Amino acid sequence: RPRAETATVVLAPGDGIGPEITLATCQILEAAGAAVRFEPIEVGEACYRQGVSSGIPEDAWSAIRQRRVLLKGPITTPQGGGYKSLNVTLRKSLGLFANVRPCRSWHPVLPSRHPEMDLVVVRENEEDTYAGIEHRQTAEVTQCLKLISRPASERIVRYAFELARAQGRPKVTCMTKDNIMKVTDGLFHRVFDEIAGDYPEIAADHRIIDIGTALLADRPEQFDVVVTPNLYGDIISDVAAQITGSVGLGGSANIGDGFAMFEAVHGSAPDIAGQDIANPSGMLLAACEMLRYLDDGATADRIECAWMRTLEEGAHTADIFRAGHSRERLGTRSFAERVCRNLDTAP
Numbered sequence: 001r002p003r004a005e006t007a008t009v010v011l012a013p014g015d016g017i018g019p020e021i022t023l024a025t026c027q028i029l030e031a032a033g034a035a036v037r038f039e040p041i042e043v044g045e046a047c048y049r050q051g052v053s054s055g056i057p058e059d060a061w062s063a064i065r066q067r068r069v070l071l072k073g074p075i076t077t078p079q080g081g082g083y084k085s086l087n088v089t090l091r092k093s094l095g096l097f098a099n100v101r102p103c104r105s106w107h108p109v110l111p112s113r114h115p116e117m118d119l120v121v122v123r124e125n126e127e128d129t130y131a132g133i134e135h136r137q138t139a140e141v142t143q144c145l146k147l148i149s150r151p152a153s154e155r156i157v158r159y160a161f162e163l164a165r166a167q168g169r170p171k172v173t174c175m176t177k178d179n180i181m182k183v184t185d186g187l188f189h190r191v192f193d194e195i196a197g198d199y200p201e202i203a204a205d206h207r208i209i210d211i212g213t214a215l216l217a218d219r220p221e222q223f224d225v226v227v228t229p230n231l232y233g234d235i236i237s238d239v240a241a242q243i244t245g246s247v248g249l250g251g252s253a254n255i256g257d258g259f260a261m262f263e264a265v266h267g268s269a270p271d272i273a274g275q276d277i278a279n280p281s282g283m284l285l286a287a288c289e290m291l292r293y294l295d296d297g298a299t300a301d302r303i304e305c306a307w308m309r310t311l312e313e314g315a316h317t318a319d320i321f322r323a324g325h326s327r328e329r330l331g332t333r334s335f336a337e338r339v340c341r342n343l344d345t346a347p
């Protein structure tokens, strides 16, 4: 893990709303005097158009390999065809095995039906149906292979228990569909049961993913750390982020050995791109996690405090604006300016 006085991190603004929320985030980090310098790279749509098949040009790769920490905006990936997901390429090439997505209620600042909700989704990040083993058998038959290995399962499950221990969280829940996928999900569940034995002070339970997701949507406060294979974790973390008020509030950390990538939970939101209405909070909270990773937790705390104050003032972006509760509807830029102003009064 890099320790830095002033760390240089690679910055990829991304596609769609990416450049807007990235600019807002960088302005806030700069105003807070965060100990980071950004080295910008271009990846994603523009690079594909220039014929770079991975979407990541060679100079971007070398910057990432040299700096080892990446703050990344969301990237547009075509559905049902076209180029391969750049996000998956980055996660696999850099060995970012753990995708950590904290989701908590901000009640009463943002009123919630689940004020006690405070969970972390720990998603395996390299295997499962995301391994990209997909092919057409005949013109009418297609196949995708689900890859679950013991080493990757052990690593992510242990990571989830260590995170629970470090954060003083009393329970880890595993979610799989091992009643149907008895071999693949069965292995993940079995590994979970084995490793749980090494953490007797932490409660361990298992839910089948379908009822687990239903319970999470209905009573999220019952969950603490949730560990899953790749696909289920992707889905339930969006569900959990939306329950906190908006997918625009979710930040995430992709952690590997010596490499880390921080990004919002949500995608590039092409439907609202370029309109100065996107919520930069998910990206900002991801950047705060990056500062903590770089041992600049004090600045991260100050930024989160100014961000909370902004929400407390009722200054909300459109996605979390609620008539009768919110006071001002702010755009991306003015929201960032307000957070910067509130840094003056943050401890």
Ligand code: NAD
Pocket: 017, 021, 073, 074, 075, 076, 077, 078, 087, 247, 248, 249, 263, 264, 265, 266, 267, 268, 269, 270, 271, 272, 277, 278, 279, 280, 281, 282, 319
């Ligand atoms: P999305 O998360 O981009 O958008 C879903 C809905 O949430 C949209 O209505 C959008 O306007 C809204 N939304 C998302 N972020 C918001 C924000 N910060 N503020 C306010 N509203 C916000 O999901 P999608 O539309 O399914 O995907 C769009 C593209 O993003 C796709 O190409 C997908 O592959 C890509 N994607 C990328 C990542 C990533 O880079 N990590 C993650 C998910 C999806």
